[in-house]
Amino acid sequence: MVNNTTHRKKSIRTWLPTALLLAPASLWYLFLLIAPLVIVAVFSFGARAPEGGYAPAFTLEQYLKLPTRSTPFVNTLWLASLGTVSCILIAYPLAYYLATRASAKAKSILVALIIVPFWTSFLIRTYAWVTILSSRGIPAILASLGIVHDLVLLNTPFAITLGIVYNYLPLMTFPLYVSLERLDKRLLEASKDLGANRLATFFQITLPLSASGLITGSMLVFILLMGEYLIPALLGGGKIFFVGNALVDLFLQSRNWPFGSAVAMALNFIMIIIISVYLWLTSRLGGESREEVSLF
């Protein structure tokens, strides 16, 4: 009898704090992730109500119409990949310099320079590019220098890629910086002692050891880009659509919530595949370096 109560007390003592600690996050995920996801899944099998919106039904019609939205999916995958690669090409040398070459003072100034623009709202920073890229901006400067005339930059894939790199660069830079800074410099010396030239050292030592930062940075950028709406809306002139833009149109202009839901489910599906690949890649890398900067 006595034993029993102490046992029960003990178990309460263990599960209560756990439950309390997890409650806020669980409720958050339940109401703001699971529940909306279930609603979207249910809607995706429904039909469009006569005045728009959702009407209960069970049909695969919406999923069968998905091929009509192939262009936004292709645009998203293509420009998100291009944006991610551009971010890598710009961020890697920067992160490398920060991690290995810069003095402590230069480092803090440079890091501040990367962060400070992000104190301004994303919307305003992106809108600023509308002015810079419009024909009274950079094209006018180039024309007055006689370099090129009638250049159109705004509302082109170039403008969108530029907006992506501008806004997402820090997300790529910092994971790379972290992985490069922790790189054991003795390995580089060993490589040199063993007769490897700089290029060989980079590809055989530096790059593999910073791969976790590279993959994490790429995923941070790529995952967010897959849901991007604002950059194509402002810098694409309503002509170059990401899935996010197509979704907004389906919900707000066509008011076809079931089809919008099906497109959203398709996007989720693609994301699950991409994240699975990411997990597989990071688990293959394994070891210490993974824990340092992994997303999961």
Added chain:
Amino acid sequence: MDRNEFMKHYRQLDKGSLSRRDFLRITGIGFAAAVLAACAPSLTDSSSAPASGNLGDRLELTTWPNYHNMKNFEAFTKKTGVNINMTVFGSNEEMLAKLQAGGTGWDVFVPTNYTISTYVKLGLIEALDLSRLPSFDQASFEARFLDASKVKGDSNLYAIPKNWGTTGYMVRTSKVSEKMSSWKDFFDMTMGKYSGKTTIHDYQLTSIGNALKYFGYSFNSIDTAELAKAEKLLIDVKPHLFAITSDYQPPIRNGDAYIAMAWTGDVLQVKRDLPDTEYVLGSEGGEIWEDNWALVKDAPHKDAAYAFLNYMLDPKVAAEETNGHGYPQVDARATALLSDAMKNDSIMYPAQKLLTPLEFGAAVCLTDPNRAELWARVKSA
């Protein structure tokens, strides 16, 4: 620069008579931010405003870009202590989608004629209590516009005409030498000599409707074969467009676009700064429209909303609106107060032979699933 001066520049920017660049130059970005921060608290502070009944201190207004005279709003806030929180939309479809989803918190909004019967059917707007709108005088409202606001078989009035106008296109004649006069010209020139220099509305009603006019069909057609032709035209035109946008003043003012599908008032506003702007109504026809003041069902600030509507329906205030944005009035009492130059303006009041073929948007254009689908398909193409 003090707060008032800043707000003056800001309103100029808002009206479009000041370019964004000038605005930033005059105000200075950092300085503007500081001023905004300084006046932010006072935007919602009602303690300094004179007491006038229990109207509360806020009103949520949902409307279109460049569609109000900010002086009127300032005067209203001064008089009543009610701050107007304005949200701007690009299409009626979006407004409907938000109201259908619910929980908007909006009080007053500005739907276009063709949407009203659907709003009534869905129970999203309220019949107006005309006893609370003494400024409104039905007799002085032009019948064809007032009729467009009414719902057949319903004696209630749900919406009162705010302004009317037409949908045509503006042309920068210094850049475009050809004389343009039809929707055929509009689309052919876009796909030809002026490729990359045209914008069309991000709005199914007008963009599809005017593409239908290219073939001489009705602006309101829901015939699937006719819509299919319009869709093909729009998809063919798309790569030649500078943008698909309902906010086309910036690209025209920046010189990015020379030709833009446009509404009456935007053309007037641009012409103030760029005198080489010309307004063309398609000779095949197109759209005549009227927008309305309407009250969202269960509006959270209903008393303030009625006070606001009554104020805006005052002929003097209405005339000031038109002086600001350049859209004609439906109320004859307000029109009488306009300057002669405005009363004779050919953009505001096009010649009768151009007006005759124009059509009011039909309710079916809002609800027809094919039209709604078509537009989303064109944009995702």
